[in-house]
Amino acid sequence: MADNFKMIAKTLYGMEAILSEELRKLGAGNVEEGVRCAFFEGDQGFMYKANLSLRTALRILKPIQTFQIRRQEELYSRIQEINWNLYLSPSMTFVVDTVLHSDHFSNSLFVSQKAKDAIVDQFRKRLGERPTVSVSDPDLRIHLHLQGNTVHVSLDSSGSSLHRRGYRLDTNIAPINEVLAAGSLLLSGWRGQSDFLDPMCGSGTFLIEAAMIACNIPANINRDRFGFQKWKDYDPELFKTIHEASLGRIREFHYSMHGYDKAPSAIRKATENINNANLSEYIVLEQKDFFKSEKKGGGPLHLICNPPYGERLSVDMEAFYKEFGNTLKQHYTNTRAWMLTGNLQALKFVGLRPSRKIKLFNGSIECRLALFEIYAGSKKAKYNPK
The missing domain is CATH 3.30.2130.30 (VC0802-like)
Known part of the structure; x- marks a missing residue:
């Protein structure tokens, strides 16, 4: 044209x-x-x-x-x-x-x-x-x-970077970039086809981006402005039409979505951000230690998290990653567990062989988005979300 x-x-x-x-x-x-x-x-x-x-x-x-x-x-x-x-x-x-x-x-x-x-x-x-x-x-x-x-x-045409979605007013110590979170979810195959869990949810970014993907909610629906809105040729009626048409394509999500975190402050921040994104009806938050948890239900689960790297949060990396793997093996069958980590050496402590590793960057930190597939019963009975 x-x-x-x-x-x-x-x-x-x-x-x-x-x-x-x-x-x-x-x-x-x-x-x-x-x-x-x-x-x-x-x-x-x-x-x-x-x-x-x-x-x-x-x-x-x-x-x-x-x-x-x-x-x-x-x-x-x-x-x-x-x-x-x-x-x-x-x-x-x-x-x-x-x-x-x-x-x-x-x-x-x-x-x-x-x-x-x-x-x-x-x-x-x-x-x-x-x-x-x-x-x-x-x-x-x-x-x-x-x-x-x-x-x-x-x-x-964007003005400020599009990772600034408009919903995240409060963050934890090491928040993940919204675009990195959304991209990691899409690379992991998440489209809203099963139950979902972020076991270390922090300020709730993975949960919010996952809910917006599942419900087909426009990524930047909560922004109050874009750069093009101050341009000399800006057409507000055209933008209103585009905005309304995008809202018309929102769909329902028919599975459960949970977020855990040990820290009460993280749960408070995540709650506020989820409310700002108008997604509280889809996401359930619990103050809980993932290492003391068990999978809810027997159906397939899509799990993703951004655990500490040892860069900004001090953690015993060997013990932490070993416990992560043990929890998956013992309590999370029929799960596709994705981990975005910047501690490449710590991956070997998980005790599970990742079936996929995707190279990404969190700021200047080189990361891997690693998949650990935990099968239900024998290895042949693979995770198969309907």
Whole structure:
């Protein structure tokens, strides 16, 4: 269609295939996997829908210009060639974010400053007044990506990162990023097809993301704003239509969903966050030590957790991971147990051979999303959710 344009969805390492699958299911055109991103095409309404619905996207960028530079000095002049009046007015605020992979520049702040000067000087020359910079809450977020001699200039339609869902107002000591949680769940095969347990739920992020996947609730339904809502061409009626259509696709969840944590403070925080997400009818929280628990019922169970790594929480890693494995073997038959851990050495203490290991990153920490399959009866009687 003539109204379609190219876009880029940014994501975390290891989430590219899942993000591409999400985009295709949502209706994007010409989807291609990149490095920590996916490229796709859609119209203005699809850009709104992508921001509202994608679970594994951090940002949705709209490219507006690509050019080559041979010297540092060319950056200023090439940025000035863009007609910024199409996107900005003197009454608006803006900020420039820069990602560098170039021999021409070594300092992203310097590049952002140069681009900012070019934009401001264009307005001064044309109109005698200029937009101002706002780092914390800009009306327009401009994204520069310098790869070798190539400069990609994009508008960030998301504003703040899409992992900021809007429901998590309180966290525990080591909260998991919402996009990492959602991506881990999707990589684990979770689609809402069985009972679910997070045995170390912390502030409840896995539980909330799992419930939204199971019920097909748009990932960012609880956000109060997106970057595109301050753009000059924002269409509020179109966004309202997209928003209402997305809500119309919500479905019921017919299994149980539980979260355990030993700490009363964690249960309080998780309760508040679950209430903020309007999901309290689906999730049951219990202050409980997983190592002293037993599986509820004989049906299949999807278990996932983000246990301590020994990075920010002090734990006897060998004893902890050994007890985790023992609890699974003794009390959790017919369970697919997934663990996201940044302590790669500690995995060997579980005492079970993982049937899958997926490389991910939690911030700068290299992690593994590991699957331990606990069969009901003989190993041949594999977990088989209906």
